[in-house]
Amino acid sequence: MPITWRDLLDILLVAVLFYYLWRLIAGTRALNLVRGVLIYLVVWFLADRLGLSTLAWLLGNAATLGAFALIVVFQPELRGLLERLGRGQQLRPPALSLEELLFALRRLSEKRYGALIALERRTPLGEYAATGELLEARLSARLLETLFYAGTPLHDGGVILRGDRVLAAGCVFPLSEVRLGLGTRHRAALGLSEVSDALVIVVSEETGAIRVAEGGRLSPPQSLEALRRRLKEVLGA
Structure with a gap:
């Protein structure tokens, strides 16, 4: 099936999205959160693919509770991320003496x-x-x-x-x-x-x-x- 211009546009937009998300979290404590989540997902995926049913079941059920726990623990970082998204481009601030x-x-x-x-x-x-x-x-x-x-x-x-x-x-x-x-x-x-x-x-x-x-x-x-x-x-x- 040939790649259409919509597929290319989709890939480009996803790449831009991940690029700006990376810029937002780079150098913050949230970067460690992202790394931990990625490692968790990789282990969960491998457990499922290798047929480790008990481990996959535990990781799958822990993911729901973990998501709520992460929201509570990293509330300042998430708030800062949303504020930075809302600020958009940096405007010239008022004059300072x-x-x-x-x-x-x-x-x-x-x-x-x-x-x-x-x-x-x-x-x-x-x-x-x-x-x-x-x-x-x-x-x-x-x-x-x-x-x-x-x-x-x-x-x-x-x-x-x-x-x-x-x-x-x-x-x-x-x-x-x-x-x-x-x-x-x-x-x-x-x-x-x-x-x-x-x-x-x-x-x-x-x-x-x-x-x-x-x-x-x-x-x-x-x-x-x-x-x-x-x-x-x-x-x-």
Whole structure:
């Protein structure tokens, strides 16, 4: 039977679908999930083909319960995947007062003020802003320095920036399950980056080191110049 143009179109669309699914999960914890599922399916297939009826029956019945268990365990990853699908193409974010932010970070680092700052991009962070105090204030270095001063009630939470505005302060971010040997701020920065496309900057209270969490990954300590270049790349500042 000859291959028609519909067959070619079908193959092309399936290939494109798998390519974009791979791009969505590459570098995330969901990649390990996919590998595990593929191994499970291969073992199930071989058991069925080799006539191992008991093993095939066990794997077949476990698959139903396993599907529900995976949905519960990997709920953050699945949510992040759906959000990334919904975001589509990255649009140019609102203008950010880059030099003002960098000046604030330099001051926070020098004074060893622990800080957690999330830059909202395409994923709305309103649900996390609602856990803190809504400010809707103009971004300034003095404001950020004041918010993270150890004597203020909001210094332990995160700050959310929306464009050149401080949307909220004292916010609670989800903690990552990944253990890095670092503090709660770093786990919160990593956790928010796992469930959104936010770029999260964290300043260590112990060392003053500045790190960036993005896409479920935490960078090594960054210099201000390296951070400036990264922000320009990501945010189009």
